[in-house]
Amino acid sequence: MLSREIIRNFKIYFLLGVIFMALSAYSRFYFTEMYRIEPLGTSTVDLSDILKFIFMMIFLGSFGLALLSSMFDVLILKKLLKNTSPKIALAIGIPSQALMIILIVQILDFIYVSTVPWIYNGPVNPSEPSENMFLIVHLIVAVGLSKVLIEIDRKLGPGNLWKMLSGKFFKPREEERIFMFIDLQSSTSIAEKIGHLEYSRLLQNCFQDFSIVDRYRADIYQYVGDEVVVSWSPKKGLRNDNFLKAFFAFTDLLKKKADYYQKEYGIVPYFKAGANIGPVIITEVGDIKREITYHGDTLNTAARIQEKCNDLDAQLLIPESLYRLLENKDDYQIDDVGTIHLKGKGKDVQLYRVAQLDN
Secondary structure, three states, X not given: OOOHHHHHHHHHHHHHHHHHHHHHXXXXXOXXXXXXXXXXXXXHOOHHHHHHHHHHHHHHHHHHHHHHXXXXXXXHHHHHHHHOOHHHHHHHHHHHHHHHHHXXXXXXHHHHXXXXXXXXXXXXOOOOHHHHHHHHHHHHHHHHHHHHHHHHHXXXXXXXXXXXXXXXOOOOEEEEEXXXXXXXXXXXXXXXXXXXXXXXXHHHHXXXXXXXXXXXXXXXXXXXXXXXXXXXXXXXXXXXXXXHHHHHXXXXXXXXXXXXXXXXXXXXXXXXXXXXXXXXXXXXXXXOOOEEEXXXXXXXXXXXXXXXXXXXXXXXXXXXXHHOOOOOHHHEEEEEEEEEOOOOOOOOEEEEEEEEOOO
16 A cells, blocks of 8 residues: 555656646647657648547656656655665665656657557657657656655645645634644653753654654644644544554554664653644744644643643543544543643543553
8 A cells, every 4th residue: 555655745746747748748849749740741630639649648657757756755765865874865866766757758759659650540750869858858847846845745744735825724714623742751851861962863763753653644733842743634533543543553663663762872762642632723824934833722732631641640641522532442441530630721621541452
């Protein structure tokens, strides 16, 4: 099953590929001349057949480019950036991407030679190198812009770039969301023990491992020091208890890598979390630097719930509103810890401690 990141990157590569291949077709070869059919005379060729063929070539070329590029970025380049220096990653990535583009153009040329004779009777020669080079330049631009858009989309959060461009967040709007605040336990003492530079590397490693929550439809809202805030729409978060599975998948990964963390930093990181569901206001703020932000009591309550983890000897706490919505309560060890007063809240909140069942 392809990861969500591959699918997101594929969409951007495909969109830019279609745009720039269409521009290449129009600006360089003027439709029918794109595949050098003009010597036979347009009167001998059905224009609709030519246009169908051109659109097919644009689709196939963009699809192939998007598939290869998105899989290369996630499965190879991302690992290179993680395990080697950026210079080595670029030294491998740039030639590989160039070879992908050349391969796509050669495949299109082969399809052209093999398919065009079905449209009209007559011999077909491969495109001249200058014609292929023109298309290669357009695809290079498409790939370059795609990578820029992908990085912007990652910075803003998956899918938020398009929402910002469409003006969806220009005015404040209310949404129902699940929010979870996840915090590193004993962060101050850890920083004092290993030093701030190593502590920063530790957080980098932890938050890289935190990307596993993407499998459970989570949207990472922001990183604040040693804390990460993640959210779901109710539909995505409650389906199969994704919001619980995401947190436990992260903690399980940290346990599996305990030897690595112990060797590198002398500690095994332990995170605690608090979640909540309710209405929030989402809007775009800022002028010089713009950002999508969420406001509302739902977030404040989730943060206050997380702060109670130490007092209640819990790794994960949820309120009654979320407990009632769980699909598979029997899959977890859930304990009622009572009605708890939260700082800044007028009413006490019924909380539940959630843990994984012992295997």
